[in-house]
Amino acid sequence: MEAPAASSTLAGGGTGMKRRWGIILALLFAMPAMAGDDAPPKVSVSPAVDPHAIYYIRYDHWTEADERGYGEFITAIGVSACNTVNRCLHDPANPFRATDPPDAYFESDCADLPYVLRFYYAWKRGLPFAYVSVVQPRGWTRDMRYARAGNAVAERVTADSGHDNGYGLMETIRDAVSTATFRIHPDLETPLEPDFYSPAIAPKSIRPGTVIYDPNGHVATVYKVEDDGRVRYLDAHPDNALTRGFFDQRFVRAWPAVGAGFKNWRPVVLVGYRRERDGTLTGGHAVASSNGAIPDFSVEQFFGTGPRPADDDWKSGTFTLNKQPMDYYDFVRARLAGGKLEFDPVREIQDMVQSNCADLHYRADAVVLALNAGMQNRDQPGHLPPNIYGTDGDWEVYSTPSRDARLKTAFREVRDAVGRFMAFYLANDPRLKYRGANLAVDLLTAYDRTAAQCVLGYARSDGSKVSLSFEEARRRLFAMSFDPYHCVERRWGATDPKELATCRDGADKRAWYAAEQNLRNQLERAYDEQMGFSLGDLTSHAPGTGVAAAPDTDVRAFLWTMKNRVRPQQVAQ
Numbered sequence: 001m002e003a004p005a006a007s008s009t010l011a012g013g014g015t016g017m018k019r020r021w022g023i024i025l026a027l028l029f030a031m032p033a034m035a036g037d038d039a040p041p042k043v044s045v046s047p048a049v050d051p052h053a054i055y056y057i058r059y060d061h062w063t064e065a066d067e068r069g070y071g072e073f074i075t076a077i078g079v080s081a082c083n084t085v086n087r088c089l090h091d092p093a094n095p096f097r098a099t100d101p102p103d104a105y106f107e108s109d110c111a112d113l114p115y116v117l118r119f120y121y122a123w124k125r126g127l128p129f130a131y132v133s134v135v136q137p138r139g140w141t142r143d144m145r146y147a148r149a150g151n152a153v154a155e156r157v158t159a160d161s162g163h164d165n166g167y168g169l170m171e172t173i174r175d176a177v178s179t180a181t182f183r184i185h186p187d188l189e190t191p192l193e194p195d196f197y198s199p200a201i202a203p204k205s206i207r208p209g210t211v212i213y214d215p216n217g218h219v220a221t222v223y224k225v226e227d228d229g230r231v232r233y234l235d236a237h238p239d240n241a242l243t244r245g246f247f248d249q250r251f252v253r254a255w256p257a258v259g260a261g262f263k264n265w266r267p268v269v270l271v272g273y274r275r276e277r278d279g280t281l282t283g284g285h286a287v288a289s290s291n292g293a294i295p296d297f298s299v300e301q302f303f304g305t306g307p308r309p310a311d312d313d314w315k316s317g318t319f320t321l322n323k324q325p326m327d328y329y330d331f332v333r334a335r336l337a338g339g340k341l342e343f344d345p346v347r348e349i350q351d352m353v354q355s356n357c358a359d360l361h362y363r364a365d366a367v368v369l370a371l372n373a374g375m376q377n378r379d380q381p382g383h384l385p386p387n388i389y390g391t392d393g394d395w396e397v398y399s400t401p402s403r404d405a406r407l408k409t410a411f412r413e414v415r416d417a418v419g420r421f422m423a424f425y426l427a428n429d430p431r432l433k434y435r436g437a438n439l440a441v442d443l444l445t446a447y448d449r450t451a452a453q454c455v456l457g458y459a460r461s462d463g464s465k466v467s468l469s470f471e472e473a474r475r476r477l478f479a480m481s482f483d484p485y486h487c488v489e490r491r492w493g494a495t496d497p498k499e500l501a502t503c504r505d506g507a508d509k510r511a512w513y514a515a516e517q518n519l520r521n522q523l524e525r526a527y528d529e530q531m532g533f534s535l536g537d538l539t540s541h542a543p544g545t546g547v548a549a550a551p552d553t554d555v556r557a558f559l560w561t562m563k564n565r566v567r568p569q570q571v572a573q
């Protein structure tokens with residue numbers, strides 16, 4: 001999660017939270033358990049005394065070659081092994097790394113990452129850069145990051161050539177933006193244009209550097225599109241970690257006002273500048289292209305490929321390719337694969353398990369952050385926040401309900417995928433690229449082998465270690481507490497009395513943990529609902545307090561029941 005952008009309607013919301021994150025992260029990195037080659041330096045780069053770090057503009061616009069170069073820069077980082085923003089920009093994958101002093105420290109959360117990478121490339125290549133510095137909600141909201149009617153751009157800033165230090169500019173940009181910056185209707189260009197536009201779902205439009213916005217509060221950057229249409233992305237987190245994944249149902253569709261989905265950087269042209277004797281450009285301002293002037297602008301990802309429905313009827317839009325109706329996620333994949341939809345089931349299950357393992361490790365880091373702050377030692381508040389998915393204060397920083405919901409959605413998608421692949425297999429569906437003799441057995445083998453490579457664990461309240469397999473973590477998934485006031489054992493879903501013996505939670509916290517079960521079962525993140533439940537509300541199952549049953553995520557059980565199922569012609573043979 002990250003702080004809201006600054007706005008006259010939310011005084012101090014952006015920079016205050018970002019600076020507080022900086023203090024938290026500095027404390028976290030200073031702890032011995034987190035120390036290492038990625039810890040912030042004791043002496044940071046000083047914007048005031050480093051003349052080589054000045055941002056100079058040498059070209060008044062980005063060419064197609066510049067955009068290709070930016071895409072190659074993003075891809076190189078994506079396919080590297082770097083795992084924090086700082087390491088990535090000091091990694092050999094970054095062709096500009098030698099221009100930065102060794103003690104330069106780079107950080108980013110998910111909303112900052114597209115801006116950090118785009119500005120960094122513009123800075124090193126002498127290209128113009130402009131950004132939205134203030135957004136305002138379209139209607140009342142308690143939090144612009146989750147404004148139901150979306151936001152509008154109130155102010156834009158052109159990065160100043162020849163005066164500003166690039167490192168300082170990067171920090172200024174990071175303080176200004178949040179996921180609220182992305183929450184804009186694709187048609188909205190007034191009073192000012194946003195930084196991004198909605199591209200067509202096409203191979204040349206969805207490319208390295210494209211941004212994906214999940215309106216539930218997350219942002220990722222595409223670094224590669226596979227030949228089979230799968231989209232690989234990078235995302236950053238408040239602890240500066242950088243992870244990778246595939247575009248899937250974790251990135252939900254939503255009504256157009258909140259601007260969900262794929263976004264490309266809007267072209268800008270610097271005008272009114274002065275060319276200095278050394279060839280640099282100073283002064284002037286960047287003019288953003290309108291939607292109508294952008295060749296691949298399209299709203300099909302919101303409304304479908306047929307006649308455009310009204311905004312409030314956006315769900316009625318349909319997706320058709322080669323005269324075949326498809327759901328949205330299949331449509332994206334088929335379009336990006338050049339019109340065909342094919343699945344290599346064994347490889348896909350392996351990739352999904354690896355991605356979920358990475359997300360489990362990221363969750364572990366988030367839990368450690370709360371433990372290091374001593375949240376588990378504080379008294380349980382009498383009420384949950386007004387909304388557990390989007391709020392502020394300690395709950396915003398240390399709880400994990402939204403993160404956990406994304407993780408659970410990913411595990412459910414693995415289960416849904418194996419069910420779908422088996423249905424294709426038994427129906428001899430040509431979309432399945434599989435030549436083996438028994439798909440269920442091969443999928444089960446691939447699942448188990450990949451899961452066995454996922455090493456997990458945590459330290460109990462007394463410091464003793466607990467090892468968890470991937471499958472054990474899956475079984476505990478809906479028992480893992482998102483509540484930062486609970487002991488670490490409950491944060492990891494412990495139910496065995498021996499494992500729970502070291503938990504110091506009293507009767508009140510135990511009651512809260514039990515009462516929050518229905519909220520843990522819920523995958524949907526309802527940011528616009530009033531919550532603020534008391535213990536009594538939860539135990540009486542008041543409206544909005546979750547669902548009674550968790551969805552099925554048991555891949556092994558399903559495949560075990562299918563292990564004797566083979567294609568009809570194989571039986572005949």
